[in-house]
Amino acid sequence: MPLNIIKLSVGTESPESLKEWQTYFQAMHGRIFHTTRMTPKRKAEILDGGSIYWVIKGAVRCRQQVIDLEEYVNEEGTKYCRIVLDEELIATRPYPHRAFQGWRYFPDDKCPPDEKQGGGTDALPDDMADELRDLGLI
Template sequence: MPLHIIKLSVGTETPEGLREWQTWFQSAYGRVYHTTRMTPKRRDEILDGGSIYWVFKGAIRCRQRVIDLEEFVNEEGTKYCRIVLDPELIETRPYPHRAFQGWRYLTADKCPPDDKQGGGTETLPDDMADELRDLGLI
């Protein structure tokens, strides 16, 4: 069973903003990756179909498949890890999550489904669907 990673999206506020930024990044660097200080120790489980789930404004809203984990050392001798990602962003049903630093492991049973809103609410604007979900109405 794959293991996933969860990470706050810093610098973008929506999946569309992340998509735009990563499109630019891919054109500049030839691929999409996120650099982090700590290398996941459970590499094999993550590379067995795991994804990175992105948190925006207090909720998980999308994911990307993790392709590789590359350790490297910068010019100052500090170790880092590149989390190499599939460029496809898959929007998920918004799932509340509090803020945290760095990244965390995320097990499959804690992951939101891939449908954006679910429950027949596909035509509602995201902010309205979030508010109705918070009120327990959908």
């Protein structure tokens, strides 16, 4: 069973703005990766179909499949991990999540489903749908 990662997308306003930034990053580096200080110890489980779930503006809103986890050492000799990602950004049902530092393991049973918004709310702006969901109306 694959294991996922959850991570804040700091400074991102929406999945669309994350996609724009990643398109720019890919043009510069030839691929999409996120550099983090700590390397996951459960690498085999993550590479068995795991994804990184992005928290944007207080909720999980999208995910990307993890292709590889590469160790990287900078010029000063500090070790980092590059989380190499598939370019496809998959929308998820918004799932509230508070801020945290770094990344965390995110088991499948905690992951939101792969759909933008349930209950016929696809036409609603994200902030309005979030507020209606908080009120228990959708």
